[in-house]
Amino acid sequence: MELPVFYAPELNDSMTVYTMNEDTSKYCIQVLRHEKGDQVLLADGRGGRYTTVIIDDNRKKCQVQISGKEQLPAPEPALRIAIAFTKNASRIEWFLEKAAEIGVQTIIPLVSHRTEKEKIKAERLQNILVSAMLQSKQCYLPVLEEPQAFSKVVQSFGEEQRFIAHCLPDQKQDLGDVMEAGRNTIILIGPEGDFTPEEVKQAMDAGFKPVSLGKTRLRTETAGMVAVVMMNMKA
């Protein structure tokens, strides 16, 4: 039987005892019905996985004794995706859940010319990422950055291999054919109305390669997920 894993972002090496926050305590004690003496794992979201035993099964502040720590290596190469958030919140929330499950290190909400959503509900989205990390048995929480302007993103990440996925009828290669294994990678995914021709040119001038994600026309959140799958396959 696999041990349950809970999220403990404040946990660090100097602690011998840790108190879960109220939501996690409730989930651990009231929902999953753990009790004093049960062994549970804690993940700090930065690769640390701690073995612990419940010493106080309080449903609002469950306390555990830490008995061991394993530090897992960070996923390599680093995979980043900058994606225009959709107007429809549930579509981008699905994307975040799936991207975190499949595996990605950084998600950047991309503010391009046709992006319809520039503000994000950071706390809600953070919770989705934490659930997906725990669900998929990972130890690194993807980093959700602040929304960034297209021109800023295009000028960053100088040492990565860089791609821009778009639907304009230009010549493009499939991401799967052009991506090289073992290199840090960033891909840009546009909004429902696509990037503008000027944006595609700006990215290409900055060294981004235009790529296709398959034969069909994909919605933004689908394109994002397909890109995450392809990057993981090639990485």
Place this chain on the structure above:
Amino acid sequence: MELPVFYAPELNDSMTVYTMNEDTSKYCIQVLRHEKGDQVLLADGRGGRYTTVIIDDNRKKCQVQISGKEQLPAPEPALRIAIAFTKNASRIEWFLEKAAEIGVQTIIPLVSHRTEKEKIKAERLQNILVSAMLQSKQCYLPVLEEPQAFSKVVQSFGEEQRFIAHCLPDQKQDLGDVMEAGRNTIILIGPEGDFTPEEVKQAMDAGFKPVSLGKTRLRTETAGMVAVVMMNMKA
């Protein structure tokens, strides 16, 4: 400007005039505000794409005159997925939408030992597939079959290349490494509690190769979506 495409399943070569059903008429005339004289495309879901002109912009029974037909070749090789439907309807609906967008020819609701959902809302799911087909500019509607028992599915598809994705700690290869291009393919995706060891053995005895879909533990609907992306990349 691209012409809008509407679904017309009853359309056939002998017709010169076609009347859209009430939902499609409403969408075409009331929502998209098309009117008499506008050119629109119709897709029959079987590869036929018809060029038409609206001759009666009635919002309940919009009538069009057919002026031409293009028959597009069926996607090859054929990609099939048999997947245990999740208890949570929205998760499997999300999968159907994404699978149809990315491209798959047949979806079989798989009734395995631990499947929690054996009945499906065929009409609702059919509508999701139609929307996704139109949205992604495709002309073939994926076939959603009736739910089928695991043992029956395992005995079918004798000439395909056949895979079963599972989470048991057995030796497995990545689907991307083992799948051969150009061959008809079927993959089985298990329920939340996975296939039983007996089911995995039964499938392997019938010639299914066990495969992995990546490094992380995926939910059923995520595994299904990842499999569809990988099959399309390799096909």
